[in-house]
Amino acid sequence: MQEKRWLILSHGFNMDGRAASQTITDKIPYFVEAGITPIVFSSITGIQDQHITHRQFLAWGPAAFRFDFRHWIANQYGRGWFYKLTTRTVSFLLAPFIALEKLLLGYSSQWSWAMPAYLHGLRAIRNGKVDLIYSTGGAWSAHLAALWLKKKTGLPWIAEIHDPLVIRKSPEDQGFDQPQNRDARFRQYLEKQLCRYADLVWWFTDGAVHYAKVRNPLLNTPGYANGLMILPGAEPPGGLMQKQEHQYSKHLHLCHFGSLAKDRSLSTIVKALKSLIQKYPEAKDLIRIHAYGAPLDLLTTEALARLDLEDSLIAHGRLEKDAISGKSGRERVVEKMQEADILILLHGNDEWCAEYIPSKFYEYLWTGRPIWCITHRNPQLNQMLLDRQSYLCKQCDADSIAIALENIWLDWCQKNLRDPIWAPIGVDNAVNDILKCVSLIEKKA
CATH class of the missing domain: 3.40.50.2000 (Glycogen Phosphorylase B;)
Incomplete structure (x- = not known):
């Protein structure tokens, strides 16, 4: 040859x-x-x-x-x-x-x-x-x-x-x-x-x-x-080749991985959480939002302070290589993804979202965990998410985001979060x- x-x-x-x-x-x-x-x-x-x-x-x-x-x-x-x-x-x-x-x-x-x-x-x-x-x-x-x-x-x-x-x-x-x-x-x-x-x-x-x-x-x-x-x-992160059995804990863990900005902000989820707590007060002690990979954006920081929800979100920053275990940043991220109850995927709110799919989406698919995606003007991404039984809502629709979070909360309370269809893209x-x-x-x- x-x-x-x-x-x-x-x-x-x-x-x-x-x-x-x-x-x-x-x-x-x-x-x-x-x-x-x-x-x-x-x-x-x-x-x-x-x-x-x-x-x-x-x-x-x-x-x-x-x-x-x-x-x-x-x-x-x-x-x-x-x-x-x-x-x-x-x-x-x-x-x-x-x-x-x-x-x-x-x-x-x-x-x-x-x-x-x-x-x-x-x-x-x-x-x-x-x-x-x-x-x-x-x-x-x-x-x-x-x-x-x-x-x-x-x-x-x-x-x-x-x-x-x-x-x-x-x-x-x-x-x-x-x-x-x-x-x-x-x-x-x-x-x-x-x-x-x-x-x-x-x-x-x-x-x-x-x-x-x-x-x-x-x-x-x-x-x-x-x-x-x-x-x-994406390659199977950490060698993942099959879905892992998920263990529920005493908290509902919503985890976001990757960069944050004003046009891709966790503030939309923080606002939806405030509405959920008004309806289900116990949710304040049971829901935890985790941010991995980047500092919090300004909108999220302001929303947490204004809505008195600073204890509900934990910013872990970027996971680098661990000198003790020898695990790379990527391997550590995979472990955290597998522990999540829900993986948050923020699409953004700019027009270019019509031409963009977050690369993190392909890694998420390998974890077998349910994805909650807030999308903007991208039918291709929407269809791939729906085909895999994901939680889906629109970026510019606050009611849609609030309803999605409530559905996740109710499913978690019943230990019945959606079981995503295993269809990763290699x-x-x-x-x-x-x-x-x-x-x-x-x-x-």
């Missing part, structure tokens, strides 16, 4: 617990099994993979250097006093250069990683070590580097778009208007270049593909990149789809 050598450009490769990392790192064993030799280029933010060729490069811009340096120091020395001292010193020294970079360009911080990725990639290609370029992100610098390599060398290029590059503002907005923000303008330009030059490009939702095709008719033209939807899926499905598409590209060549 002829060796297939893929250059994989992924800024955040092998970063523990990061969605942009897991989406590609989980695919690597399947690619290797299929006879592909991966050569991965990434920033220094993750742990260097010892099983494949994995080269890490510092970004050249000051903002990206600061970002990468912080993660590198954390990986090497933890987040104690040395981390605080060195990162604050570097941030202080780089501050004027970062301000100048922002003033002159206005791009997101990781853009400059494209430069070392391009130069080292070009050298590898000229040395005959690469047959195909694969960019994935996450940070759009990987796609920019791949675009430059494609134009320079003409090698086949496939691109995996995690989040939409063009962020629409309303259902009526198709994404044609030129944004005022310079980073947004460049992302709009980059999307057009992707659709013109990539041999294959895919997104993670039906909505993202739909709007990309509206903006880029080339996606429907033979000979150009066919815009596809490929669900990323990474192997995504890899098979990618390989089929690449084989078609090779046949055309």
Whole structure:
């Protein structure tokens, strides 16, 4: 069998617990099994993979250097006093250069990683070590580097778009208007270049593909990149391959994992909890909301104080690697997911939710625990949740959220929470789809 050598450009490769990392790192064993030799280029933010060729490069811009340096120091020395001292010193020294970079360009911080990725990639290609370029992100610098390599060398290029590059503002907005923000303008330009030059490009939702095709008719033209939807899926976290029997405790544990923000806030659930307590006063002592992975957002903090529910929510922060047990942050998260009575999935309230499915959803499916999802304008996500017997309500409907919480409360009181249908979505499905598409590209060549 002829060796297939893929250059994989992924800024955040092998970063523990990061969605942009897991989406590609989980695919690597399947690619290797299929006879592909991966050569991965990434920033220094993750742990260097010892099983494949994995080269890490510092970004050249000051903002990206600061970002990468912080993660590198954390990986090497933890987040104690040395981390605080060195990162604050570097941030202080780089501050004027970062301000100048922002003033002159206005791009997101990781853009400059494209430069070392391009130069080292070009050298590898000229040395005959690469047959195909694969960019994935996450940070759009990987796609920019791949675009430059494609134009320079003409090698086949496939691109995996995690989040939409063009962020629409309303259902009526198709994404044609030129944004005022310079980073947004460049992302709009980059999307057009992707659709013109990539041999294959895919997104993670039906909505993202739909709007990309509206903006880029080339996606429907033979000979150009066919815009596809490929669900990323997730590997069984912690080796989970079957549902575990759940043990009820004296508290109803509602657990959220991942980032929080004003547009993705636990405040909606806190407000629903206040209404539930007014109807069932005992619920105040029996319901506990747990937040893992990020600090509480401002709206949630304000709601807890205003509604006198600060004892009802426990913020655990980010679960890092445990030095005593040796468990990674990801393994610790899986344990907490399995202990949950209900897994909370917050979709957000922005228009881009129509093109986005939280990556945490695919991990949740492997746990076999009931999911309570508050969604916004995404029929594809709604249907996948309904197919699995999830609790579902609408982001912009406070009554819907309150009713869902009451249903969960009543089901828990009867020890009869919904038993979700076991239908996880694995990474192997995504890899098979990618390989089929690449084989078609090779046949055309």
